[in-house]
Amino acid sequence: MANTIIKFNGVEKRYGDTVSLKKIDFELEQGKFYTLLGPSGCGKTTILRILAGFTDASAGTVTFKGKRINDLPANQRKINTVFQDYALFPHLNVYDNVAFGLVLKKTTKTVIKQKVSEALRLVRLSGYAEREINELSGGQQQRVAIARAIVNEPEVLLLDEPLSALDAKLRTAMQVELRQLQQRLGITFLFVTHDQGEALAMSDEIFVMNNGEILQQGSPVAIYDEPINHFVANFIGESNIVKGKMVADHQVEFVHQCFECVDAGMRPNEPVEVVLRPEDLDLTSVDQGNLVVTVDTQVFRGSIYGIMSHDHAGNHWLIHSVHQSTVGRQVGIYFEPEDIHVMRYGESEAEFDARLEQYEGEADEKI
Numbered sequence: 001m002a003n004t005i006i007k008f009n010g011v012e013k014r015y016g017d018t019v020s021l022k023k024i025d026f027e028l029e030q031g032k033f034y035t036l037l038g039p040s041g042c043g044k045t046t047i048l049r050i051l052a053g054f055t056d057a058s059a060g061t062v063t064f065k066g067k068r069i070n071d072l073p074a075n076q077r078k079i080n081t082v083f084q085d086y087a088l089f090p091h092l093n094v095y096d097n098v099a100f101g102l103v104l105k106k107t108t109k110t111v112i113k114q115k116v117s118e119a120l121r122l123v124r125l126s127g128y129a130e131r132e133i134n135e136l137s138g139g140q141q142q143r144v145a146i147a148r149a150i151v152n153e154p155e156v157l158l159l160d161e162p163l164s165a166l167d168a169k170l171r172t173a174m175q176v177e178l179r180q181l182q183q184r185l186g187i188t189f190l191f192v193t194h195d196q197g198e199a200l201a202m203s204d205e206i207f208v209m210n211n212g213e214i215l216q217q218g219s220p221v222a223i224y225d226e227p228i229n230h231f232v233a234n235f236i237g238e239s240n241i242v243k244g245k246m247v248a249d250h251q252v253e254f255v256h257q258c259f260e261c262v263d264a265g266m267r268p269n270e271p272v273e274v275v276l277r278p279e280d281l282d283l284t285s286v287d288q289g290n291l292v293v294t295v296d297t298q299v300f301r302g303s304i305y306g307i308m309s310h311d312h313a314g315n316h317w318l319i320h321s322v323h324q325s326t327v328g329r330q331v332g333i334y335f336e337p338e339d340i341h342v343m344r345y346g347e348s349e350a351e352f353d354a355r356l357e358q359y360e361g362e363a364d365e366k367i
């Protein structure tokens with residue numbers, strides 16, 4: 001990869017018999033916004049702690065710009081962390097909080113002043129230098145924590161659920177601000193969250209994790225459109241996932257019906273899971289739908305209705321529609337072949353990529 005700044009090679013973390021990270025491999029490029037996304041306890045913070053130098057890897061290599069840094073002390077890494085609870089000093093004002101690291105490094109007063117005002121400008125807190133920490137809102141405290149982390153000019157910034165203490169509206173505003181800040185600074189951000197909406201909104205690349213493993217890596221759109229397995233499809237966005245059978249290339253069967261699809265390269269009649277996103281399902285009349293369902297409940301969500309329904313085989317279907325329906329009514333749902341996403345049981349990301357490559361290679365030969 002061009003411009004690789006961080007590389008994890010077979011990195012493992014064990015606490016006694018507990019394996020917190022299982023042979024993790026990934027690379028981060030300079031200047032991109034990455035997110036580690038996964039449920040509580042999947043190992044996100046452990047990756048940050050290893051990268052920051054707060055804990056050792058039990059096995060594997062961590063490199064920074066090609067050099068092994070496993071044994072490099074935390075304060076010698078050009079990597080800084082913004083913690084979930086901000087970890088600000090309540091007895092120091094904004095200026096002194098931001099200046100703290102520079103004072104420890106015995107930087108001259110003039111340089112400190114210059115760097116602190118630049119960091120405060122970047123987080124839009126110029127004019128707040130003399131404020132006490134307890135005189136700031138949650139969002140402003142959050143920005144002080146970021147200013148303190150960027151004042152040392154790190155090349156990589158690690159952010160451990162930094163928005164989790166904020167209310168929903170401020171959180172959305174801070175997502176945009178953080179993304180803009182990363183673009184202004186041009187450094188690599190590695191952001192940790194268990195909020196899929198946040199990950200989709202902010203990242204260049206997402207790593208979806210579960211049980212100490214990275215299950216899938218890709219752009220938000222790629223992960224949303226092509227989830228590798230049930231866990232990812234369920235965790236990212238809302239999904240309808242039903243069991244089916246891959247009859248042949250571009251032909252999948254579910255709910256006892258055969259549908260044209262864009263997936264291929266599987267064994268004939270292989271059991272599969274089929275994903276259809278609620279926003280890809282159009283509500284229509286019974287005779288115009290590809291499937292017939294009965295409406296169970298509907299909830300108004302502001303811009304759309306979330307309509308819950310079931311088919312005759314007992315599968316549940318969530319439909320997002322700008323039109324409301326009627327509970328108890330039979331309706332049709334319509335979707336296009338490209339709205340159907342077929343997943344193989346137990347397929348890893350590497351196997352998925354290899355299958356796609358092989359299939360596309362064979363398709364090219366036929367042309």
Ligand SMILES: Nc1ncnc2c1ncn2[C@@H]1O[C@H](COP(=O)(O)OP(=O)(O)OP(=O)(O)O)[C@@H](O)[C@H]1O
Pocket residue numbers: 015018019020038039040041042043044045046047194
């Ligand atoms: N010091 C420790 N001793 C023993 N087990 C630990 C220790 N630190 C973390 N773990 C375990 O390692 C696993 C991964 O923890 P980690 O904090 O990385 O998860 P996480 O994905 O960041 O979770 P959360 O979103 O809740 O912060 C968990 O099962 C946790 O219990």
